[in-house]
Amino acid sequence: MSSVVLTCGYSYHTQRFHDHYSTGLPCYLFRLQTEGRCEADIAGRRVSLEAGDLLMLPPGTVYGLHVGEQNAADGSIASGDYYLLTVSEWLDDWWARAGKPLIARIDPDEKLLGLWRLMIAEKRRQTDDGGGTGSPELIDYLLRTLCLYLERAVTETAAPSAPPPFAVLRLKRFIEENATGRFKIDDAARHAGLSVSRAVHLFKEHVGRTMMDYATEVRLSAALERMKYTSFSLHQIAENCGFGEYSYFHKVFKQRYGTPPGVFRKRFRENESGTNLL
DNA sequence: CGCTTTTATCGCGCCATACA
DNA sequence: TGTATGGCGCGATAAAAGCG
Numbered sequence: 001m002s003s004v005v006l007t008c009g010y011s012y013h014t015q016r017f018h019d020h021y022s023t024g025l026p027c028y029l030f031r032l033q034t035e036g037r038c039e040a041d042i043a044g045r046r047v048s049l050e051a052g053d054l055l056m057l058p059p060g061t062v063y064g065l066h067v068g069e070q071n072a073a074d075g076s077i078a079s080g081d082y083y084l085l086t087v088s089e090w091l092d093d094w095w096a097r098a099g100k101p102l103i104a105r106i107d108p109d110e111k112l113l114g115l116w117r118l119m120i121a122e123k124r125r126q127t128d129d130g131g132g133t134g135s136p137e138l139i140d141y142l143l144r145t146l147c148l149y150l151e152r153a154v155t156e157t158a159a160p161s162a163p164p165p166f167a168v169l170r171l172k173r174f175i176e177e178n179a180t181g182r183f184k185i186d187d188a189a190r191h192a193g194l195s196v197s198r199a200v201h202l203f204k205e206h207v208g209r210t211m212m213d214y215a216t217e218v219r220l221s222a223a224l225e226r227m228k229y230t231s232f233s234l235h236q237i238a239e240n241c242g243f244g245e246y247s248y249f250h251k252v253f254k255q256r257y258g259t260p261p262g263v264f265r266k267r268f269r270e271n272e273s274g275t276n277l278l
Numbered sequence: 279c280g281c282t283t284t285t286a287t288c289g290c291g292c293c294a295t296a297c298a
Numbered sequence: 299t300g301t302a303t304g305g306c307g308c309g310a311t312a313a314a315a316g317c318g
Contacts, residue, residue, distance in 0.1 A: 184309090184310095185309085185310060185311090186309095186310095195281080195282065195283090196310085196311095197281085197282065197283075197284095197311090197312090198280095198281065198282075200310080200311060200312075201281095201311095201312085204311090204312085210310080210311065210312095211310090211311095212289085212290080212310065212311085216290095233299090233300065233301090234300075234301065235300075235301085243290095243291085245290095245291055245292060245293085246300095246301080246302095247291080247292075247293080247294095247302085247303075247304090248290065248291050248292080250301080250302065250303075251290090251291095251303085251304095252290090254302090254303095260301075260302065260303095261301085261302095262300085262301055262302080
């Protein structure tokens with residue numbers, strides 16, 4: 001196992017703070033701004049960081065951090081961030097695999113932050129207990145997971161031209177996770193911190209379809225899998241895929257695919273390849 | 279101008295019912 | 299018992315109006 005997480009944690013500054021690697025970083029640095037704002041010098045360029053801004057810097061990068069040089073409108077200083085310094089052979093490969101941006105704007109969602117906190121907790125076990133209970137193997141896997149998760153967050157957010165607001169990404173994710181359960185527009189909007197009308201409007205504007213339409217697609221794809229590969233009745237499938245009732249599932253299925261669900265299932269079982277049935 | 283509230287329309291989801 | 303389909307009330311949606 002060749003990953004070494006040198007240090008990681010969450011820091012929050014309310015006073016001026018400076019950090020500098022004028023001869024270049026000795027390791028990889030990941031830093032996600034979650035609150036407030038600050039400024040950074042990256043390879044000689046000054047950038048302003050606010051919530052959602054992610055730094056991914058390889059060893060050797062000349063780097064400096066400045067908190068409090070540009071205060072908020074009311075003169076207060078606040079900056080919160082998750083950070084991680086590490087060296088790893090796997091990371092070298094990962095970094096070389098495809099061009100990684102040094103700085104990117106991502107949605108700092110709870111799952112990502114949870115992953116980061118997990119890493120922090122595991123690292124603390126390792127150092128506090130004198131290397132006792134912390135598992136280097138677990139840290140190694142957590143590091144890989146975190147990197148891949150960050151990579152996905154970056155590509156998902158890097159939309160052409162105008163990236164959708166975080167709130168829209170949250171709505172989308174909420175729908176993907178909850179469409180097969182009891183799902184209400186109101187819940188999704190609340191989860192994203194928006195009013196229902198605002199959520200509906202923003203979603204349509206950036207995704208190009210209504211939230212319910214998107215949820216229906218998620219439900220239908222889940223239902224198709226169950227119809228193909230399980231023996232659940234269509235009633236059961238309708239229920240556990242988020243269609244409240246079979247009649248509604250039937251209506252949507254037939255409208256979308258032109259054939260009732262039972263007929264589709266029969267055809268699929270007769271022709272196991274299952275291709276071009278719809 | 280960005281956002282919320284209001285309002286009118288539309289479609290989801292529940293019920294009834296038929297059929298095999 | 300499992301599947302197919304129609305009717306209908308209320309929630310979801312979009313457009314308009316209101317508001318700081």
